[in-house]
Amino acid sequence: MPEIKTDGGTVSIDAPPSTCPICHHASSPIFLDATANSDIRGSNTQIDAAYKCPASSCRRLFIAIYRKKSINGGTTTTFYLQTLLPKNYKPTIHEEQISENFPNFIKIYTQSEIAESENLDEIAGVGYRKALEFLIKDYCIHKNPEKEETIKKTQLGNVIENFVEDANIKICAKRATWLGNDATHYIKKWEDRDINDLKVLIKLSCGWINNNLLTEKYLNEMQ
Numbered sequence: 001m002p003e004i005k006t007d008g009g010t011v012s013i014d015a016p017p018s019t020c021p022i023c024h025h026a027s028s029p030i031f032l033d034a035t036a037n038s039d040i041r042g043s044n045t046q047i048d049a050a051y052k053c054p055a056s057s058c059r060r061l062f063i064a065i066y067r068k069k070s071i072n073g074g075t076t077t078t079f080y081l082q083t084l085l086p087k088n089y090k091p092t093i094h095e096e097q098i099s100e101n102f103p104n105f106i107k108i109y110t111q112s113e114i115a116e117s118e119n120l121d122e123i124a125g126v127g128y129r130k131a132l133e134f135l136i137k138d139y140c141i142h143k144n145p146e147k148e149e150t151i152k153k154t155q156l157g158n159v160i161e162n163f164v165e166d167a168n169i170k171i172c173a174k175r176a177t178w179l180g181n182d183a184t185h186y187i188k189k190w191e192d193r194d195i196n197d198l199k200v201l202i203k204l205s206c207g208w209i210n211n212n213l214l215t216e217k218y219l220n221e222m223q
């Protein structure tokens with residue numbers, strides 16, 4: 001375990017920050033100073049550690065906040081990295097076909113990312129589930145414009161089953177829906193999966209949908 005010096009004594013931390021929260025470059029930031037807000041032996045003590053970003057294009061200062069973890073009724077002696085400040089949210093760049101065709105999805109996904117960056121993980125999970133629904137339904141409406149009203153009213157799982165033809169999109173969207181429902185419902189079915197798995201499946205779905213729409217575009221343009 002690495003150690004840092006604070007004004008209240010030396011403490012062990014799980015790891016120094018691996019990225020700069022301002023420029024988002026992965027780096028080994030330069031440790032400057034740290035302060036403990038109460039006795040370092042206390043269970044609720046917080047360490048604020050100041051670092052400098054070594055990237056020549058950035059060189060900004062930021063703060064890493066460390067706290068102990070509670071395990072089996074006690075607390076660890078090691079301090080764990082909780083968050084980096086200032087928060088500088090970095091939006092995902094989506095594929096061109098996705099941004100062009102699915103503005104509702106982009107809007108909801110972006111709001112979910114902002115919620116996640118503020119540690120509002122419960123809200124973010126529900127948001128990602130909603131974003132997925134708009135992505136899949138708007139994609140199916142794009143493919144079957146005459147079925148728009150039916151698709152809008154149908155449950156997402158049934159839309160995927162009945163209107164998604166591409167096997168890869170179907171596989172990813174179905175699994176994303178399972179995890180998305182976990183984020184919305186009281187009882188969780190997929191205990192070992194979390195919001196990151198949901199995001200990976202949404203990302204995969206976007207990739208397959210983008211490929212599908214690009215192929216469709218070239219087919220139409222080059223008959």
Ligand SMILES: [Zn+2]
Pocket residue numbers: 020021022023024025053054055058059060
């Ligand atoms: Zn930086």
